[in-house]
Amino acid sequence: xxxxxxxxxxxxxxxxxxxxxxxxxxxxxxxxxxxxxxxxxxxxxxxxxxxxxxxxxxxxxxxxxxxxxxxxxxxxxxxxxxxxxxxxxxxxxxxxxxxxxxxxxxxxxxxxxxxxxxxxxxxxxxxxxxxxxxxxxxxxxxxxxxxxxxxxxxxxxxxxxxxxxxxxxxxxxxxxxxxxxxxxxxxxxxxxxxxxxxxxxxxxxxxxxxxxxxxxxxxxxxxxxxxxxxxxxxxxxxxxxxxxxxxxxxxxxxxx
Numbered sequence: 352x353x354x355x356x357x358x359x360x361x362x363x364x365x366x367x368x369x370x371x372x373x374x375x376x377x378x379x380x381x382x383x384x385x386x387x388x389x390x391x392x393x394x395x396x397x398x399x400x401x402x403x404x405x406x407x408x409x410x411x412x413x414x415x416x417x418x419x420x421x422x423x424x425x426x427x428x429x430x431x432x433x434x435x436x437x438x439x440x441x442x443x444x445x446x447x448x449x450x451x452x453x454x455x456x457x458x459x460x461x462x463x464x465x466x467x468x469x470x471x472x473x474x475x476x477x478x479x480x481x482x483x484x485x486x487x488x489x490x491x492x493x494x495x496x497x498x499x500x501x502x503x504x505x506x507x508x509x510x511x512x513x514x515x516x517x518x519x520x521x522x523x524x525x526x527x528x529x530x531x532x533x534x535x536x537x538x539x540x541x542x543x544x545x546x547x548x549x550x551x552x553x554x555x556x557x558x559x560x561x562x563x564x565x566x567x568x569x570x571x572x573x574x575x576x577x578x579x580x581x582x583x584x585x586x587x588x589x590x591x592x593x594x595x596x597x598x599x600x601x602x603x604x605x606x607x
Contacts, residue, residue, distance in 0.1 A: 381554025381589045384521065385446060391522050392449050395492035399452075403445055410448070414440045416455070420602025423536045423564060423581050435537055435583060435598040442597045447586045450557040451599070453524050454486065457494035458582055458604060466496045467580065471563060474529045483528030485520055486559070494524065525584070527559040536562035536581035536600070543596050546587055555588040556596075564603060579603045 375383070392399065402409045417437035443451065457463045470484075484498040497520070519526060530536065538546075538560045546556040564579040582601040587594075 375553075377550070377552060377554040377589060379554075380552075384553075384555055385588075388522055389446075389449065391488055392453075395488055396452070399449065406445060406448075410440050410443070413448075413451070413455070414438060417599070417602060422600040423534070423562075423603060435600040437599065439597050439599045442594065443586070443599075444588070444590050446588060446590065447557070447597070450524055450586065451584055453488070453494050454559060454582070454584060455601065457486070458601065463494065463496070464580075464604065467561065470496070470498060471529055471561065471580065475531075475563075483526065485523040486525050486527065487520060487523055497523075523557070525557040525559045525586075527561060530560055530562040532563040534564065536560070536564065536603075537583045537598060538585050542585070543598075546585060546596050550587050550589060550592060557584075557586045557588075559584050559601075579605050 414437050417440065422435075422437075440451075484496055486494050487497055489495040530539075538558070542558070542560060546558060549556040560583050562581045562583070564581055581603045583598055584601055585596055585598040587596045591597075
């Protein structure tokens with residue numbers, strides 16, 4: 352049974368996460384952010400306007416890329432919160448695609464994975480802080496990680512805070528956080544509620560959750576335990592508010 356303390360804590364977290372201190376309406380906030388992000392995205396990938404002339408072909412290519420990877424769905428582990436199949440790529444808007452593509456380009460890169468791996472280790476050992484942050488474009492248009500370790504004063508679980516809406520940068524690709532090691536991956540029901548709440552207040556929510564997996568890898572005829580990381584992208588914005596949050600499993604990657 353959920354205690355009164357847990358309910359109050361959840362309400363406090365929700366208010367602080369979705370409160371929009373700018374005074375703008377959700378529509379205004381979404382439009383300002385989208386215009387600025389699109390300008391930056393076009394600078395970093397000028398070919399994208401050409402891609403969007405044939406969005407169905409682009410989504411089919413992305414689907415085929417995702418479909419080749421190993422996935423770890425909640426659905427297969429009795430955690431039926433949503434579907435997260437690669438085919439969900441066809442549900443995304445053009446704006447959401449613009450946030451997904453840089454992530455897909457960054458994840459396979461050794462340097463990017465090294466930074467994420469270091470943060471994951473820090474998150475495991477630091478029980479009072481959520482080692483999440485944001486993905487952004489740097490001056491060379493590479494995807495970079497900006498950490499915003501967040502204390503968890505309002506959470507019953509000390510290691511479970513979220514970035515507040517006011518903490519997010521004006522040009523972030525996506526906010527991200529880690530989950531504890533599990534046999535499955537994906538955002539929790541709380542993650543989805545926070546995302547929906549942010550859209551009501553600021554008009555958009557582009558997020559990624561990273562989960563260390565309990566896997567074993569065959570090496571040299573022996574089974575050696577290894578840590579894998581699974582990445583899930585989930586998003587919602589005002590243009591798709593009736594559709595609800597879409598979750599896409601981006602695949603499982605082995606730490607180098």
